[in-house]
Amino acid sequence: MIKHIVMWTLKEQAEGRDKAANAAEMKARLLALPAKLPLARELEVAIGEAVFASVPPTDIVLYSTFDSREDLQAYATHPLHLEVVDFIKKVVAERRVVDIEV
Template sequence: MIKHIVMWTLKTDSDKGTPAENAAAMKEKLEALVGKIPQIRELEVGVEVFESAPQTDAILYSVFDSREDLKAYATHPLHLEVVEFVKAVAAERRVVDYEI
């Protein structure tokens, strides 16, 4: 089983909205992938991050059965649409994948 965690700090000067608005949009777009990308076993997005170092505006926690399933998710066209939005609003991204 693969755990995939991504943390973002969002731009304060994005033309797509405030960091809070963009975090909410990211949450909506990412959670909408559940049921559309079959490799996703679990997925949740947190935008009410009250403590992190360094600062984090949004966090994704997801679970996949295998590395191959994670790769299929990462390259899925619906996921890539979300990636384009995220790239436009994110200032920084941190990611960790691990197997249990």
């Protein structure tokens, strides 16, 4: 199993919205993916600096699990996921990722 964790810091303003609105939009788009693209076994999204007090400045975190690296790669390169990535790239200032094989 692969645990895939992504942490983002968002731009204060992007795409005509503030950070909070873009975080909510990111969360909605990410949470919609498993229904359309069931490669992720589990997918959770959390928003809010208070939630992440122990990590570097982070506005939104994605936690997901996949059965294999191949499933993660198929998910990462799927056109539906890439549509969400296109939006995320426009609103993100910084991204950190860790994949853990268990």
